[in-house]
Amino acid sequence: MSVGGRSSASATARLSVLVAILSVPAFTGVWELVARSGFVNAVLFPPPSTVAVAILEWIRSGQFFADLMASLSRVAAGFAIGAVGGIVLGVLTGRFRLVSSLLSPLFHILRPIPPVAFVPIVILWFGLSETGKLFLVVWGVFFTVWLATHIGVQKVDRGLIRAAQMLGTPQPQMLWEIVFLGALPYITVGLRTAVSISFYTLVAAELAGAFAGIVYRIEIAQQNMQTGQVMGGLAALGLLSFVADRFFASLAERAVWWR
Amino acid sequence: MTPSLLRPDQPLRLVDTYPPSAPARQTTIRVEDLSVVFDAPSGQVIAVDRVSLAVAQGEFVSIVGPSGCGKSTLLNAMAGLERPFEGQVLMAGEAMLAPRPEIGMVFQQPHLFPWKSVRRNIAHGPRALGKPNAEALRIADNLIEMIGLTRFASAYPHTLSGGMQQRVAIARALANQPRVLLMDEPFGALDAQTRAVMQDNLLELRERINATIVFVTHDIDEAILLSDRVLIMSAGPGRILKDLQVSLPRPRSSAIVAEAAYIALKRDCLDLIRSEGRRAFEQMEIRT
Numbered sequence: 001m002s003v004g005g006r007s008s009a010s011a012t013a014r015l016s017v018l019v020a021i022l023s024v025p026a027f028t029g030v031w032e033l034v035a036r037s038g039f040v041n042a043v044l045f046p047p048p049s050t051v052a053v054a055i056l057e058w059i060r061s062g063q064f065f066a067d068l069m070a071s072l073s074r075v076a077a078g079f080a081i082g083a084v085g086g087i088v089l090g091v092l093t094g095r096f097r098l099v100s101s102l103l104s105p106l107f108h109i110l111r112p113i114p115p116v117a118f119v120p121i122v123i124l125w126f127g128l129s130e131t132g133k134l135f136l137v138v139w140g141v142f143f144t145v146w147l148a149t150h151i152g153v154q155k156v157d158r159g160l161i162r163a164a165q166m167l168g169t170p171q172p173q174m175l176w177e178i179v180f181l182g183a184l185p186y187i188t189v190g191l192r193t194a195v196s197i198s199f200y201t202l203v204a205a206e207l208a209g210a211f212a213g214i215v216y217r218i219e220i221a222q223q224n225m226q227t228g229q230v231m232g233g234l235a236a237l238g239l240l241s242f243v244a245d246r247f248f249a250s251l252a253e254r255a256v257w258w259r
Numbered sequence: 260m261t262p263s264l265l266r267p268d269q270p271l272r273l274v275d276t277y278p279p280s281a282p283a284r285q286t287t288i289r290v291e292d293l294s295v296v297f298d299a300p301s302g303q304v305i306a307v308d309r310v311s312l313a314v315a316q317g318e319f320v321s322i323v324g325p326s327g328c329g330k331s332t333l334l335n336a337m338a339g340l341e342r343p344f345e346g347q348v349l350m351a352g353e354a355m356l357a358p359r360p361e362i363g364m365v366f367q368q369p370h371l372f373p374w375k376s377v378r379r380n381i382a383h384g385p386r387a388l389g390k391p392n393a394e395a396l397r398i399a400d401n402l403i404e405m406i407g408l409t410r411f412a413s414a415y416p417h418t419l420s421g422g423m424q425q426r427v428a429i430a431r432a433l434a435n436q437p438r439v440l441l442m443d444e445p446f447g448a449l450d451a452q453t454r455a456v457m458q459d460n461l462l463e464l465r466e467r468i469n470a471t472i473v474f475v476t477h478d479i480d481e482a483i484l485l486s487d488r489v490l491i492m493s494a495g496p497g498r499i500l501k502d503l504q505v506s507l508p509r510p511r512s513s514a515i516v517a518e519a520a521y522i523a524l525k526r527d528c529l530d531l532i533r534s535e536g537r538r539a540f541e542q543m544e545i546r547t
Contacts, residue, residue, distance in 0.1 A: 159370040162340055163428075167384035167435060168360035177383075181374045258374040258415045 046228045051235070054228035063217070064236075070212035071202060072240070074130070078137025079198045083191055086142045087180070090149020090187075095179050100150075107146060115140040115197075116204040123208055133205035140201035141194040148190020152183030188252035195248050199241040214240070284315040287471050288337060288362070288439050292346035295332050306332040308496035309346065314439065314473055319465060321474045321482035322490045322499075323528070325536060329497025330475045334443050337473065338364050351438070360388055363437030367444040369424035371416040377403060377427050378412045384435040395434075402430040405464070422453035426460070433468070442474045446481070455513060458484060466510050479528045483521060484511060491531050494539045501531055 028048050034040060035047035042050075058064040093100040093107075115136055126132030156179055164178045180187075206215035214237050221229035295307040306329040314320050322330045335341040337348050339358040348355040350362065358364075371380050378399045385395035403412050406426040408419075416424055425445055432440060446454045458481060465472065465485075476482050482489045483505055491501045505524060507515055515521050 157370070159366060159368055160372060162358075163364070163366065163370040163431075164372075164383070164387075165340070165358045166338060166360075166362070166364040167387050167431070168358070169383070169387040173387055178372065181372075184374075258417070 043225065044227055046231065050228040051231045054226065055232040055235070058217070058229065058232060066212055067214050067217050068236070068240075070210070070216075071206070071214045074133050074137060074205065074213070075198050075202050075244075078134050078201070079141050079194065081134070082138040082141025082198070083145045083194060085138070086145025086147075086190070086194075087149050087187060090146045091153055091175055091180055091183070093146075094150045094153025094183065095175060104150070107143065111143040111147065115201045119204050119208045122205075128209040128211075132208075133202075133210065136201045136205040137198050140197040144194040144197055145187070145190045148193070149183055149187050152186025152190075153179050155186065156182030185256050188248075188255050192245065192248045192252055195244050196241060199237070199244070203237075284317065286313045287316050287351065288473070289313045289349040290333070290337060290346070291349065293333070293336060293343050293348060294345040295329070295336050295341055296344040297332075305496035307336065308498050310497065310499055311346075312490060312499065312502075314471060316438075316471055317469050318488065319470075319472045319474065319486045320488045320490060321476060321486040322492055323476060323479055323482045323532070324492030324497070325494050325532070325539070326477055328492045328494035330477075330492050331443050333492075333497065334364075334441050334473065334475050337439075338362055338441050340364075360384065360435045361438045363432035363435060363440045365425070365428050365432050365440065365442045365445045367447050369416070369421075369428040371424055371427055371431070373416055376413045376415055377408060377419070380416065380427055381431045381434050384431060388435060398434050399430075402434055405467075406430045406460075420453070421449050422457055425449065425457065429461075429464075433470075439471045439473065442472060444476055445474075447476070447478075454481075459513060461485060462511055479525055479532070480516060483507075483524055483528070484513060484515065489528065491528060491535075493535045495542070500535060503527065 032047045032049060035042055035045055035050075055064075058067075089103065093103050118136060118139060122132040122135055126135060160178055160182060161174070164174055169178065202213075203215050206213040207219060210216040214233055218230050218233035218237075221227075221233060290310055290312045293307055293310045294305060297304045297306055308329075310333060312320075322333065324330045332341055336343055337355070339348070339355045339362065350359065355362075372383065375383065378396060381399035381402050382392075382395040385398050386392065390398070400412070403409055406429065408423060408426060408430075411419060411423065416427065419427065429442075429445070446457045449457060462485065464470070472485075474482070474485060479489075486505050489503045489505055490499050491503065492498065493500045503524065507518070507520055507524075
């Protein structure tokens with residue numbers, strides 16, 4: 001009985017690996033069949049083969065690379081500015097009560113406003129310039145990273161701070177070597193969350209008006225009824241954000257090097 | 260000749276006349292009428308009540324008392340980590356208002372910086388005091404050799420046992436060459452075997468560098484074994500009940516627990532603590 005049970009358990013395990021491998025191809029196949037069957041409008045719901053052709057066209061035209069760079073540079077610059085600002089202010093508000101009393105109430109009021117809601121005023125302020133897009137991404141990233149850092153700093157073991165105080169640690173060294181590193185596990189979680197936020201604010205920023213970018217391309221394709229291109233853009237965006245998330249996950253593991 | 264802790268170009272300020280009976284010994288740290296008060300939900304609690312004490316250079320003083328008697332608070336106030344409500348702590352005649360590197364501290368938990376190797380942990384203090392990196396690391400290496408952890412110099416704290424971690428914490432505190440070393444139940448979290456080894460290590464270390472040490476513990480055996488003087492504290496509010504001289508010969512080892520003088524001293528301590536404990540317990544019962 002037990003032997004039979006074990007062998008059937010391993011059979012189940014093998015089967016689930018096989019199913020996992022076949023999952024995406026199977027659904028793609030079903031999609032292809034349904035799209036070609038005539039039950040649905042193939043113009044609105046093109047089969048994956050059409051999407052693949054659209055993606056290849058996009059790459060061959062050279063526009064894909066330009067769009068990718070436009071989107072990526074917006075995300076990267078916005079993320080960098082928002083993250084650095086969030087970490088610096090988070091360390092200060094987490095460590096100094098007076099700074100926290102000054103800034104935390106304001107940040108807690110601004111933080112829950114979805115960054116997308118700022119699109120209209122950003123257009124008024126910055127027009128269709130890159131500054132406006134940067135503003136949206138920075139806004140989304142900053143508060144997430146600030147909050148994670150602020151909480152992380154407050155969770156730093158008080159014993160470590162006391163030990164550092166007893167050793168005569170001056171304030172800059174205390175902030176960098178004890179407080180910041182002590183909060184690093186929290187900060188990396190905040191950074192990873194901020195990656196996905198930066199992509200979703202990018203969507204809002206490019207939909208609000210741009211001249212290049214992956215989401216811009218999706219919008220243009222939609223206006224021309226190029227549904228295959230729209231879906232290709234969505235796939236590219238999904239892949240990009242997935243890769244960025246994986247990258248940050250592995251970075252987060254390595255950043256906390258002492259564990 | 261025992262090997263010197265640091266190289267000759269770095270005179271160690273901890274070194275002092277020895278044995279402790281040597282004449283004209285200077286006071287290092289002095290506590291004058293110190294009270295520490297905490298705010299509690301039920302009102303103010305007096306943790307330390309008008310305590311005065313003085314520690315001479317090269318002296319090893321233990322503070323013994325039941326848990327919650329305020330002995331750790333007293334030590335924290337001596338470290339500058341706790342504000343006095345009344346009275347003051349004087350270090351070489353100057354009032355202590357904040358932690359100072361002349362006073363080293365070893366806590367019950369090692370509190371090593373988890374992201375720094377053993378070497379970098381020990382070098383932290385000298386670097387904080389502005390020493391060049393190379394010199395800080397040299398000081399660290401000498402201390403690592405002294406605590407016998409050369410093999411673990413580049414290891415991270417979480418890979419070390421509790422006893423090894425506490426040895427690193429002691430070395431880290433010594434790296435700034437403090438004039439006084441405060442130790443807050445440093446072996447309290449260790450198992451009995453490790454604890455005994457650590458006590459022997461500390462005795463040996465002390466013979467070598469003749470540090471001035473204030474040592475808080477609730478273990479009377481530990482206090483008598485290590486100290487020149489044992490201060491017995493009472494609970495609620497924390498006061499010093501008795502100041503006992505331990506005139507057992509040095510160097511000591513854990514073998515002294517069988518000696519008559521030791522047994523007599525321990526009996527005195529126990530009697531005091533027992534009657535004090537009963538008084539505190541009865542007070543508590545009346546209160547509740």
